[in-house]
Amino acid sequence: MSAWEELLAQAGHRVTEPRRLVMQLLLASETPLSPQTLFESARVQHHNLGLVTIYRTLELFESLGLVCRVHLKDGCHGYLAVSPGHHHFVICERCGGSVEFPGGDDLRALIADIEARTGYRIEEHLLQLLGLCPNCQGK
């Protein structure tokens, strides 16, 4: 039983075929996947899968912190599997590939600075970088 399956079960949710498929696809993908894409891919294996289930599954996964909704350049939503504790991605504008990176001291310093300046108490952050991956540079 993989880590996320245990997490699911421990939270009182069932490990089902559709959920397994969605997670498999997300874990295997470098690029963020849209609900629609997930639907089409998963459907290949689970013939009578409903799109609704994808939405529900993503919502559940997100609420458990297994998955992260990211924002593509055109404003559409995509989902990426998240390794525990890290929630930041660099996304390649050309090929869509993504790499997760840890929010290190720089980010902590930045947040502390902003709390001091604005008086806001910061509880969550969304940091996403867009650029070109090594492969797509110079092409």
Add this chain to the structure above:
Amino acid sequence: MSAWEELLAQAGHRVTEPRRLVMQLLLASETPLSPQTLFESARVQHHNLGLVTIYRTLELFESLGLVCRVHLKDGCHGYLAVSPGHHHFVICERCGGSVEFPGGDDLRALIADIEARTGYRIEEHLLQLLGLCPNCQGK
């Protein structure tokens, strides 16, 4: 003629009533506004305004960097006026109020670090913080 109007004109676009209204509303608002909200508010003054125009206007403004699409906690889109050069916001999770902050040295350091680590060439970033504004803390 305000700054953004000049920018519009210089880019070869016309300064029209709907565009003036949308920008006015965005400039006057502390909180991100959705296309729908903008539509309803602007309609009060411009009686036969079409929702389509809002979408087109926001798209145009965004392409000119006058406006920034931000992502609310529930995943919906909102738009905020952007002062030139700055593109970061802290948004209050309780009242929706927002404050823009400059991406300072910390952020530059962070980005340089990530470029070194991942090999990506970073061209754009989206940093958004969620928290509680001074007013809403402790309530």
Add this chain to the structure above:
DNA sequence: CCCTTATTGATAGTTTTTTTCAATAAGAAG
């Protein structure tokens, strides 16, 4: 292996966004 109940898929509905096209109005030119 059975039973309870979370989960699913089909259907239908709502909301959001895009497309198309004739009518309108901004702003350059006279």
Add this chain to the structure above:
DNA sequence: CTTCTTATTGAAAAAAACTATCAATAAGGG
């Protein structure tokens, strides 16, 4: 100030994205 060109608009309709409802199914505890 008036005329002309053409970007922009609004209405209507369509497509896409997402949500709600509910009977049928299947996960997993007993």
